[in-house]
Amino acid sequence: MIAIIAVVAVLLVGGTAGLVVSSRRRKAELPAAKPAPELTEPKVGDDAEEPRDTPTWTLEDAELPESGATATLDKPESAQGRLVRLRARLARSQGSLGKGLLALLSRDTLDEEAWEDIETTLITADVGVAPTQELVEKLRTRVRVEGVSGDKARTILREELVALVNPGLDRTLKLEGKEGQPAVVLVVGVNGTGKTTTVGKLARVLVAENKHVVLGAADTFRAAAADQLQTWGERVGVRTVRGPEGGDPASIAFDAVKQGIEESADVVLVDTAGRLHTKTGLMDELGKVKRVIEKAAEVDEVLLVIDATTGQNGLTQARVFAEVINVTGLVLTKLDGTAKGGIVIAVQRELGVPVKLVGLGEGADDLAPFDAEEFVDALLD
Structure with a gap:
């Protein structure tokens, strides 16, 4: 009897162990459950944000091809x-x-x-x-x-x-620096007028005249502004001095001028951030940028870029900028897309400052010196 009970017990224990092993084997064969995703509050603009493959550039200077490199540079039109x-x-x-x-x-x-x-x-x-x-x-x-x-x-x-x-106005760009220093050109204006593009095109004009140019990317608030300017510079072999996104514009402008002095450059072109003429703080910042630059070299030109299609609003913008900073010349962009060329007359009369350059298209060489007689002849052709 005792023997029979022992045999039954052994069978029960063995069966239970088999069930446990079988159960464990089935559990091991099942795929591991994925952890529940962590829920976070969506941010405004997440769905429109452009993914970045590479980190934001923070180099101060553009890397230019070394002497003897095979990079092909653009040859600007005469x-x-x-x-x-x-x-x-x-x-x-x-x-x-x-x-x-x-x-x-x-x-x-x-x-x-x-x-x-x-x-x-x-x-x-x-x-x-x-x-x-x-x-x-x-x-x-x-x-x-x-x-x-x-x-x-x-x-x-x-x-x-x-x-x-008024053909008697002096429309020449002041591109002769004092005492061996480079001439410094500060480019200002409201958002969307084409400042960065104008700086790039002007660099091409100067390179075509065999000038040694340095670019200063002091627009640190607009995404990719420094990248855009550096691309313009690389096309014609011009160095671009830049800083981290959101950095101090005055500091970057100062560094660009220092770089120009070290390289014995002829001209330093400084691009600034676009700002609404109604924003007092941003307008005052322009004065700071100019003052900081002048610790290294004199600012020879302050070019105000105006979108010709804005008409009388452009005139209002020009008036406010002229009150904040000493504007020495005007650049009218997008003059090809409007029949309202009279803004040339209006803005000159309002400020007593000559239009020195005009942009007439999207092409790389679509920037030219303004000539009063050529302009009127074109109107009447």
Whole structure:
């Protein structure tokens, strides 16, 4: 009896052990459960954020090809070639203003309604009220005395428009530094006017004139602004001094000028962050950037970049910038996309500062010196 009980016990223990082993084997064969994902609050803009494969660049200087490297640099177009091509483009985009005025002046009878139409055409083209009234008064006098037969209307209109654009203003860029130091050009303006692109294009112009140029990427607040400027520089073999994103713009501008002095550069071009003319703090920062630069070298040019398509709003911007910093020259961009070329006249009259450069397209060489007579001829072509 005892033996029988012992056998039964052995069988029960063995069966239980087998069940345990079998159960463990089945558990081992099942895939491991994945841990529950940690839930986090979504951030604004997460779905629109561009993924980064590489860390943000924080190098201070652009790495340029060493002497003898096989990198191919762009060869910028000559100044003469740009002027010929850009005049044709300006004539296509701005010609409606000149044609409209000529059509009105060539009427058999210039009554009050005709003169009102001339005023409306000029004001619509952003010439401004005061310059328009001045021009119309002079046209009235000359038409009354000289008449408008044949080509006389075009001759009178051309002469008065040229006088209004003021060919006597000094439009040369100040690119001769003091006492062997590089000339320093500070480029300012509101957001979206094309400052960084203008700096890159200007670098190309200067390289084509065999100038040694250094770029300063002092726009540290706009994403990829320094990358964009460095790309422009690398195309023509120009060094770009930059700093970490969100860094102090004045410090970077100062470093760029120091680099220019060390390299015996001819010109240092400093790109600044775009800022609304209504933001007092950001506007005051421009003054700081200029003061810090002048601890190393004098600032020879302050170029204010204005989008020509903004019309009278661009005039308001220019007025505020001129109050904060001593603007020495104007750059009008996007002049190819508007028939409102009168902003040239209005902004010069308002500030007493000449338009020195015009941008007439998206191409790398679509930047040229401004010439009053060329501009008026393009209007009337």
